[in-house]
Amino acid sequence: MLATRLAKSVLIVCLLSTSVCAKDTKPEVDADGTVTSPAARFPFSVYASPQALQRFRQIFDEARAAPPLGGPIEASRKFYGDINDARAERMQKLYPVEIKASKIGGVGVDVITPAGNAVDKKRVLINLHGGAFLWGAGSGGLVEAIPVASLSRIKVISVDYRQGPEYTFPAASEDVENVYRALLRHHRAQDIGIYGCSAGGVLTAEAIAWIASQSLPTPGAIGIFCAGVVDMGGDSAYISPLLMGDPVPVDPLQLGMLPYFKGADMKDPLVMPGSSPAALAKFPPTLLISGTRDFALSALLRSNELLSEAGVATELHVWEGMWHSFFSDPELPESKAAYAVMARFFERELGRPAHGPNRKPRP
Numbered sequence: 532m533l534a535t536r537l538a539k540s541v542l543i544v545c546l547l548s549t550s551v552c553a554k555d556t557k558p559e560v561d562a563d564g565t566v567t568s569p570a571a572r573f574p575f576s577v578y579a580s581p582q583a584l585q586r587f588r589q590i591f592d593e594a595r596a597a598p599p600l601g602g603p604i605e606a607s608r609k610f611y612g613d614i615n616d617a618r619a620e621r622m623q624k625l626y627p628v629e630i631k632a633s634k635i636g637g638v639g640v641d642v643i644t645p646a647g648n649a650v651d652k653k654r655v656l657i658n659l660h661g662g663a664f665l666w667g668a669g670s671g672g673l674v675e676a677i678p679v680a681s682l683s684r685i686k687v688i689s690v691d692y693r694q695g696p697e698y699t700f701p702a703a704s705e706d707v708e709n710v711y712r713a714l715l716r717h718h719r720a721q722d723i724g725i726y727g728c729s730a731g732g733v734l735t736a737e738a739i740a741w742i743a744s745q746s747l748p749t750p751g752a753i754g755i756f757c758a759g760v761v762d763m764g765g766d767s768a769y770i771s772p773l774l775m776g777d778p779v780p781v782d783p784l785q786l787g788m789l790p791y792f793k794g795a796d797m798k799d800p801l802v803m804p805g806s807s808p809a810a811l812a813k814f815p816p817t818l819l820i821s822g823t824r825d826f827a828l829s830a831l832l833r834s835n836e837l838l839s840e841a842g843v844a845t846e847l848h849v850w851e852g853m854w855h856s857f858f859s860d861p862e863l864p865e866s867k868a869a870y871a872v873m874a875r876f877f878e879r880e881l882g883r884p885a886h887g888p889n890r891k892p893r894p
Contacts, residue, residue: 622861627645660731700802728858735758755817757827761833765829768829
């Protein structure tokens with residue numbers, strides 16, 4: 532839905548027509564491979580949970596109520612902040628943690644510590660929240676951090692990195708570097724993990740390229756969720772809006788359209804690590820998560836291919852019927868399954884010897 536709202540204009544084209552169409556209509560395929568269908572219907576996936584179906588219906592009301600992008604940023608931050616505040620409150624009831632606002636490396640953070648005594652004190656995770664590099668600070672980060680901290684028993688540092696429109700690239704990468712440098716004073720690099728969803732997933736990839744450019748040791752493992760090391764594109768950029776009940780954009784969302792990337796060279800490996808096999812070869816084991824209705828799915832799948840070609844150990848999970856950042860809703864069975872995957876991955880990968888081309892995830 533974000534891709535659609537950011538597009539300058541929309542036109543219903545390129546409709547996938549693998550479902551039931553009107554009897555007197557047939558899809559047409561142009562010379563460039565564009566498929567146009569006058570009519571199509573897409574039932575919700577039979578493999579998704581009943582809870583997901585109920586939530587899927589609610590998404591449309593939220594989308595209609597969202598303030599227009601391009602308007603006052605305060606309105607968008609309040610709108611999504613209210614949604615994330617409610618989610619974080621529900622999360623805390625399901626996943627007990629302690630939350631403390633702090634500063635690390637001069638950067639504002641929230642420190643999320645698992646409740647109880649059985650806390651892993653050697654390892655630590657850095658969470659980079661989503662929100663189009665425009666919103667998501669505070670409760671947006673808590674939504675992504677609370678369940679992972681609780682299940683993994685690993686402390687999570689959620690970073691309030693600088694965003695647009697007030698700041699531009701590489702401000703967020705610099706903030707992640709400062710937090711990472713501070714953590715290196717007390718933790719080995721292989722005991723530190725970084726992860727994020729949507730804009731946070733993009734920033735996770737950028738942070739690894741940035742950290743390597745600063746001659747810092749690479750963290751032990753990372754998670755890129757609902758994002759990729761390449762720009763948005765591919766089939767999902769067109770199919771996802773359709774499956775989510777939105778008009779299909781003439782052109783998909785590109786990161787360069789976001790205020791944060793104003794003036795940035797989108798071919799720079801520090802902005803788009805997927806443009807450089809050499810940059811990707813420095814990545815640690817990477818967990819990739821998305822859903823079949825996520826507009827970023829194609830970018831994530833392409834990222835998995837590029838990382839594998841660069842010799843990086845990857846683990847890929849795609850949930851049927853799920854949309855962009857689906858695991859932000861804690862009650863969904865699919866969300867709980869995703870949290871478990873995240874926790875297991877970091878429990879397994881952090882603390883192992885330095886990564887390399889021959890290093891594979893443990894079974």
